[in-house]
Amino acid sequence: MASCAVRGGCPSDYVAVSIAIFSMISLIVRSTFPFLIHKVPSAKGSAFWIPVIQIIASFNFLLSIVMAINFLKYEKSHWWLSCYVWAVWFEGPLGFGLLISCRIAQAFQLYYVFVKRRLPPIRSHMFLPLILLPWVAGAAFIHGKKPLNYRCHLGTHWIIPVVSLHTLYVAVLLGFTGAIRHIEFRFDELRDLWQGILVSASLIGVWVSAYILNEIHDEILWLQVVSRFMLLLTASILVLVFFSISISQPLLSQISLRKREPLELKTMGQALGIPDSGLLLHTEEAVDVDPSEPLDKLLLNKRFRQSFMAFADSCLAGESVHFFDEVHELGKIPVDDPVRRIYMARHIINKYIISGAAMEVNISHRIRQEILTTTDLTHPDLFTNALNELIQLVKMNLAKDYWSSMYFIKFKEEARMRCCGQEMEEMSGTIFQGDFPKITMLHTRNKLRFVNCLAGYCKAISHEVMNVRFRSRFWFEEWQINPFPGFRIDVPRMSSSTCSRVISGGCFSSGFLFSKVFLLLPQ
């Protein structure tokens, strides 16, 4: 016990190190879970980098404690094993300092967005290095003065400014968190911030206590062992509790490791409880669409909007319509609900407006800057100019082609079916008769399903890189080779040899095949 207390390698040391390793693994699993299991696309910008930096800082912090405070028995013969590398640089600017700075950067963002109602004036990639500067300066100063003893302990008159720096940063985090405590966040942002503050303050408390006890009673070996065990244990809890994605990516924070059933990732509209968000209700009016009506009026109807969106997606121009859809959702949030409006506005900006965004829309520089430099994220006309510009774009590029597309045919068919659906359901069997065999409602539904497939096929043609043959084959098999019970159409009557030829890699680029089939269907 005597030697392991001084040189490391006590059983409790190994337990503490195991806990630290387990904590790191849990942290990595928790951070990668949404991306690996639910296949969520990774975010860009600070929403991605800040959580990654947090994980790296957590690792550095735990490793610095293990290496600096004699948990393991090893000879400090190389420069990179020296106290200054681990107890000063890795613990400070690359560990605890970086960890808490990330949270401060996130709290700073939250403060600006929810209290000032505008986007932060300094981007995270500039703000983070800026607030890390005092740690770097402090570490360089300590490294220069070389006050550490053989046990990597600072002298008493050094510990005060060092602990003060740690405490100051926790206090700054406390300050930002206090400034936003009145905001009714929809996700766990505030809870995560308070948790982080509590655990980091506890850690500092444990650390100071351990230090004082070690310095004053360095002859009490069990005290050394216990204090360093407590230090690593608290640090392991800190890194796990400290990590949060709620601030960077609030929707992802809803994905939990505990939930067994796969979580259907909600849209921001659904997550915010916007009425009818993402739903296509039966009560939605079946609109008799008149192409001469202004497009922006027609797009207010959800069914039409979904049809038009699908068409636009097939032409690789869907982002404008998706943007319209989400701005429309934003419009449903009352003006006197600034928090939800800010969430939605921020989501729209991150997804559609920021350069390089996932679904960046084609708008002018001026309009983009107007949005990014707005002083009021809750303003009802925040996206109006952008919307106008995009509707013009969509009108000139897509509207004309939409009216002659399969998507519009499908839309009309669905509208017709909905109109007549009730009468048809009352009828027990035959609705058509003539040259073709008796067609029941089932066949009409099949025709609609077929039209859906055809529309999807047309979409596949646009995506040259996709294996068009593969997709066509799948649909063809779905209709022909693996007919679902009841999902069979009497037309076209293709010979088995024709079917198999097409499946084996015939001509798929022609919508001809399917359009011909469509024409053969009973009208």
Place this chain on the structure above:
Amino acid sequence: MGLLCSKNRHCTEADTEENAQAAEIERRIEQETKAEKHIQKLLLLGAGESGKSTIFKQIKLLFQTGFDETELKSYVSVIDANIYQTIKILYDGSKEFAQNADSSKYILSGENKIIGEKLSEIGSKLDYPRLNRELAEEIGNLWKDSAIQETYARGNELQVPDCTNYFIENLQRLSDANYVPTKEDVLYARVRTTGVVEIQFSPVGENKKSGEVYRLFDVGGQRNERRKWIHLFEGVTAVIFCAAINEYDQTLFEDEQKNRMMETKELFDWVLKQPCFEKTSFMLFLNKFDIFEAKVLTVPLNVCEWFKGYQPVSTGKQEIEHAYEYIKKKFEELYFQSTAPDRVDRVFKVYRTTALDQKVVKKTFKLVDETLRRRNLFEAGLL
């Protein structure tokens, strides 16, 4: 899809007809499979406003059925939009310039200010009114204001479209109640492309025998549109890269901090290095030569960082040619810098184009067609 022919069914008339239909479908499948292999894929790439869609329209006019009356009429609203948006840009630009030093020349006269406000209001709406005589006159009067002319002279600092002069000069005709756009109007009409558009055509040779079949893809050129390009990169016969050589003193529509020529340079470099284009032919269209030749004598090339080594040698036509050759050389150097040694065999040709000029485009495309045919014959081992 459908039921298979049941062996148990008796052959009826209906069955005979159905079999005939199936046979027809089979025949067409075979035909299309064969045709598919011979279709050559061409991509029109380039930064925003480089002239891709104008080339696309020209190809439609030259080798397809062109534009029928319905299509021509559909451009009325586009042309109206262009006019309102342009006048709004100029009016708002004059207000912006008037706030800076030496600003008196950008201040409009009282009456024109009222007209400007009215037209700016129209330009910011979603639906534009049909251009009529009254509005055309107001636009014409505003255009003649010296403040607007001074603003237009600094149009490179704003996003003034190239079609401005053309439409303003033809305002009377465009505002006619029975106005039907001409082909030239359609070519000048500015529509920012989003997504992907394609046409299939065959340039019929002089002996009227059918030539190669091409499938031409037009895309948007702004930065957000370029992530969609990747979907088109497989199996490309040739890339027609459009570079507007007049835009060396202008900034991007989507990023007013970035010079258009610098963006084109970086984009060309990126496209050349794409793995999919290892064997793809590159046709570089140095476009908008008509605007370039008017500009280069007054705005020196070396305002653009890429051309900072340029030294003018003379004036007039000689200087225009010298400047053009300099730009061409820069692009050629870029091509060879960005092309790995194993790719030097791919075809690279540079053409001087004015996309609005049908004769130029026809002649250019004929050369492109010949180049690609020669390449195909070479690859087939027949040359």
